[in-house]
Amino acid sequence: xxxxxxxxxxxxxxxxxxxxxxxxxxxxxxxxxxxxxxxxxxxxxxxxxxxxxxxxxxxxxxxxxxxxxxxxxxxxxxxxxxxxxxxxxxxxxxxxxxxxxxxxxxxxxxxxxxxxxxxxxxxxxxxxxxxxxxxxxxxxxxxxxxxxxxxxxxxxxxxxxxxxxxxxxxxxxxxxxxxxxxxxxxxxxxxxxxxxxxxxxxxxxxxxxxxxxxxxxxxxxxxxxxxxxxxxxxxxxxxxxxxxxxxxxxxxxxxxxxxxxxxxxxxxxxxxxxxxxxxxxxxxxxxxxxxxxxxxxxxxxxxxxxxxxxxxxxxxxxxxxx
Amino acid sequence: xxxxxxxxxxxxxxxxxxxxxxxxxxxxxxxxxxxxxxxxxxxxxxxxxxxxxxxxxxxxxxxxxxxxxxxxxxxxxxxxxxxxxxxxxxxxxxxxxxxxxxxxxxxxxxxxxxxxxxxxxxxxxxxxxxxxxxxxxxxxxxxxxxxxxxxxxxxxxxxxxxxxxxxxxxxxxxxxxxxxxxxxxxxxxxxxxxxxxxxxxxxxxxxxxxxxxxxxxxxxxxxxxxxxxxxxxxxxxxxxxxxxxxxxxxxxxxxxxxxxxxxxxxxxxxxxxxxxxxxxxxxxxxxxxxxxxxxxxxxxxxxxxxxxxxxxxxxxxxxxxx
Numbered sequence: 001x002x003x004x005x006x007x008x009x010x011x012x013x014x015x016x017x018x019x020x021x022x023x024x025x026x027x028x029x030x031x032x033x034x035x036x037x038x039x040x041x042x043x044x045x046x047x048x049x050x051x052x053x054x055x056x057x058x059x060x061x062x063x064x065x066x067x068x069x070x071x072x073x074x075x076x077x078x079x080x081x082x083x084x085x086x087x088x089x090x091x092x093x094x095x096x097x098x099x100x101x102x103x104x105x106x107x108x109x110x111x112x113x114x115x116x117x118x119x120x121x122x123x124x125x126x127x128x129x130x131x132x133x134x135x136x137x138x139x140x141x142x143x144x145x146x147x148x149x150x151x152x153x154x155x156x157x158x159x160x161x162x163x164x165x166x167x168x169x170x171x172x173x174x175x176x177x178x179x180x181x182x183x184x185x186x187x188x189x190x191x192x193x194x195x196x197x198x199x200x201x202x203x204x205x206x207x208x209x210x211x212x213x214x215x216x217x218x219x220x221x222x223x224x225x226x227x228x229x230x231x232x233x234x235x236x237x238x239x240x241x242x243x244x245x246x247x248x249x250x251x252x253x254x255x256x257x258x259x260x261x262x263x264x265x266x267x268x269x270x271x272x273x274x275x276x277x278x279x280x281x282x283x284x285x286x287x288x289x290x291x292x293x294x295x296x297x298x299x300x301x302x303x304x305x306x307x308x309x310x311x312x313x314x315x316x317x318x319x320x321x322x
Numbered sequence: 323x324x325x326x327x328x329x330x331x332x333x334x335x336x337x338x339x340x341x342x343x344x345x346x347x348x349x350x351x352x353x354x355x356x357x358x359x360x361x362x363x364x365x366x367x368x369x370x371x372x373x374x375x376x377x378x379x380x381x382x383x384x385x386x387x388x389x390x391x392x393x394x395x396x397x398x399x400x401x402x403x404x405x406x407x408x409x410x411x412x413x414x415x416x417x418x419x420x421x422x423x424x425x426x427x428x429x430x431x432x433x434x435x436x437x438x439x440x441x442x443x444x445x446x447x448x449x450x451x452x453x454x455x456x457x458x459x460x461x462x463x464x465x466x467x468x469x470x471x472x473x474x475x476x477x478x479x480x481x482x483x484x485x486x487x488x489x490x491x492x493x494x495x496x497x498x499x500x501x502x503x504x505x506x507x508x509x510x511x512x513x514x515x516x517x518x519x520x521x522x523x524x525x526x527x528x529x530x531x532x533x534x535x536x537x538x539x540x541x542x543x544x545x546x547x548x549x550x551x552x553x554x555x556x557x558x559x560x561x562x563x564x565x566x567x568x569x570x571x572x573x574x575x576x577x578x579x580x581x582x583x584x585x586x587x588x589x590x591x592x593x594x595x596x597x598x599x600x601x602x603x604x605x606x607x608x609x610x611x612x613x614x615x616x617x618x619x620x621x622x623x624x625x626x627x628x629x630x631x632x633x634x635x636x637x638x639x640x641x642x643x644x
Binding site for chain 1: 581
């Protein structure tokens, strides 16, 4: 089958004929239409992920055909029975098991769900990994509700955008941050009340003057700005941490953490229950994932280059066979 | 009345005749027998506390006489109606309102409780602030249970020792850390299973080899060792942060925070409910606060000097009038 294959760290991905195992016990083949990219895929190409193995077909997010129906797959595999945390045998589709940047991908039938009817195949492919991560962060972990004032950092990334859409649909008031004013404008069209450009050092002051504080914060950036998120947090706020693109926290005023009785909650991916709840929420609220751009499989290296530019607002999707 | 009065930052405390207001609406006078010290008092003498005012009589923890009975007082005032966090009008006995290092102290009658019958007056004076802080951290916030493996940093301090005693009485397995092997030995006599000297850089490795991980961590130190606590945390662990004696966190591996779905929970003092629950727990379990040393009121400056040495294991108590 035609596949995008990565043979090692920092190498260009090769489009070639690749032979999958002819059968995998307990798994079925899905014929892939679209596969959305995630930063996870990019980090793997850079070797910045644990459990690397090569050759590997990347790609955690697919929409395709299974038994004549259009389906998506939950990329979050072997979570286990504890809703609080994934098991030791947990893995994510696209490493170590081959992922969706190929004509076919194996999935356990229990992870296969009908494509939401209100979404195109490319939109549906954009949903699984980022939607799941955002849902667990915002709803399972932070337990967002309509009274919350939600601050989402780094708007434009897949998880941040779903967190924005889910928070708006939960009735909360939502604020965002970005280094790009155009992304902030786009977020406002998606329902954000306001946005702050974090290149302006004193953005927390402006935020606090206008809005007093945030009761829920969703952050995938970390880095020096994390201390500013702690600063703008309301007493008893929940700060969900799903990533650390900008590296380690620094200069966090810990007195604010304990005096304000803050909750800093780590979150990654989600359980089977999170996934089915997320899907139900998306279908009920008719949420449409934001697709930035669709590339063909032959343009996979350009697609990763575009991802590394950080210019995208929404998901980058690969048309595999359509 | 005879009182220990602080007139400014870094000044020696003066023992003198001090005139309290003749009445305070809604408050009653308690005749103080013993007043225990807390690090809070020490930080105030060094000017490292917000809302300083002088002259001030320090002291949050008293045991004394009220209406002919031996009583203690909850130093946590005007918490308000939200169990999750204290109100804006919240304050702690001993700043801005005069505290217990004097023959008499004003308290709202609703904060006055009978001295637990199984405790001496000096032991009872040791309980309120540190017992409340430990109770809220370990039980209200971390929701410790008999299946937990609890790690308590900096054993010897008041909060850490109560956390140890409360965790042991909850049926959990408890480990401690200290820079002083003798303190570790004493903690083991109080029910800790094992202890680790944090001056040994690789103590987390030893801990993980022997015990695999901790499901609850109680930390008042912060500083560079906080990253080690994140490292030894089990998946889904609760790390309660009630202080930051050693300053800001550094080099925390945030991937561990989100991949392990950790919960970093700030906690300070406690609500009225926390206090009465704590008192009930102490009485039911017949927990006896660890008193390190009793000084007379005239030795108050020596007592603070001793506190700053960090040699104590347990509470430093001042005999005010006995």
